[in-house]
Amino acid sequence: MFTQLSYGKSINWIMFLVPALLLTTKNVSIAFIALSILISIVYLYKNWDRLTFSKFDLVVTLCMSFYFLGAIPITVYDGTTARYFQGGIRLLLCLPLYFALRTYRLQGDLQFRRSLELGVLVGSIGTFILACYQYLILGMPRVDGFLFSINFGYLACALSFLGLTLSFKSKLKTLLLIGSALSSIAVIFTFTRGAIFTIPILLVILALFNLKQIKKRYIMGGIVAFFLVVFTLYKASTDFKNRIDYTSHELALIYSGQVGESTSSGYRLQYWQGAIEAFKASPVIGLPYKQREEINHQLFLEGTISKGASTITRGHAHNQYFEMLATNGLLGLFSIFGVFIIPFIIFSSHYFKIKSNWSLSAAIFVCGFAIFGLTEVPLTANLIGSFYGFMLAVFFAIIASEKRNKSVY
Structure with missing residues (x-):
């Protein structure tokens, strides 16, 4: 029992x-x-x-x-x-x-x-x-x-x-x-x-x-310690330095308007844009994956997003919130x-x-x-x-x- x-x-x-x-x-x-x-x-x-x-x-x-x-x-x-x-x-x-x-x-x-x-x-x-x-x-x-x-x-x-x-x-x-x-x-x-x-x-x-x-000194100490750790890693680890430099480069591309050239952060912004359009197309229950892919392709043809971002499978948004809105609408x-x-x-x-x-x-x-x-x-x-x-x-x-x-x- x-x-x-x-x-x-x-x-x-x-x-x-x-x-x-x-x-x-x-x-x-x-x-x-x-x-x-x-x-x-x-x-x-x-x-x-x-x-x-x-x-x-x-x-x-x-x-x-x-x-x-x-x-x-x-x-x-x-x-x-x-x-x-x-x-x-x-x-x-x-x-x-x-x-x-x-x-x-x-x-x-x-x-x-x-x-x-x-x-x-x-x-x-x-x-x-x-x-x-x-x-x-x-x-x-x-x-x-x-x-x-x-x-x-x-x-x-x-x-x-x-x-x-x-x-x-x-x-x-x-x-x-x-x-x-x-x-x-x-x-x-x-x-x-x-x-x-x-x-x-x-x-x-x-x-x-x-x-x-x-105590406030603990908070300030924690902030200082974090930046010291980041600075040390940046100086000591080539991989960490490359990752930070890559992030900085991507942000520079996005800021200059070359969003499609930023294949990680920039692509994500374009995935989100596609998800927003999917939500606007069917705000109540959302759109099926196939139609989301079609919307992304149409956005590419219009020059709104890059070709690389337009080929993402199922119109995946790479964001929990945009994905839920695009796929399930207001639900x-x-x-x-x-x-x-x-x-x-x-x-x-x-x-x-x-x-x-x-x-x-x-x-x-x-x-x-x-x-x-x-x-x-x-x-x-x-x-x-x-x-x-x-x-x-x-x-x-x-x-x-x-x-x-x-x-x-």
Whole structure:
């Protein structure tokens, strides 16, 4: 029989294994996330009579369903592919995990913080070792683990800030801070600008969350330290210097009006332009991929975007927000609120109300993924989308518990 005890032990192991194996294995974390969903469904079935539904549960359900629901009209309209569900389905599938954790917490004593902290620590160390192996021994120009370098960078950054924020109330504070620093180094080895630039932005946001608690000299010291690190890397690392110089060159091209000559940043601006035109063409439910490709080609013929940018597959926007608007129309706007904005508001307001460390970690976690979405469509990637949905369900369940005056450690 699937008891309270067996579910608790299983979840504790999964809380450790998901972050621990996140970047050091190929999709093994996804298998454990899937397992957490399956055992949560079984647990809910066995404890159906204990299941309740509150207003907060409704908000969580909508947040984790919006992205999937918003893709239904365009999927039906297209009729050729279910790819539109790629981002939303992973969040929706994690909903049973939320309800099981929330129900378990009401009936028992779910203490998985130490498991999660150890998992983040082991995952951070493993990520650093893998990054060093690929960069220093294999001589790879940009480390990627078992993913694309940009996705590796995003997840390494997420691990770094999970470790950093959890350390504030942890007995493993020093170890988690070391792990956070190691993950940040792994991010730098990817030379992924979208992930690297997220680090100082999140540090500033974290400082704003704790403005009254942090002394001004620490904030200034942190800013100075960051620029010293960047300056040192620029002088000491040829690869880092080349990446910064390339970024500077691209910005100069864009500023001079030669957007099409900037094949990374410039192309992204043109992808976004194509997505805006797609949204304008069908603002309610969005446009199918084929028609988005046709719009991009037409923009090229009109001389609005470059040939290289016009050939992007499916009219991909390389931006979570523009992609959701172009593909799902106004329904995509609701999805943006459900995926990023509402969770961030819930977590941040809860933090300012009771100073919960869990809610601080959750708010910074969501904020990080929201920033990642400015340069890519991370939630459509299998591992990233699954991990985001998993952690969102966990954080929501913890906040639901804290709202009932039950601390979770």
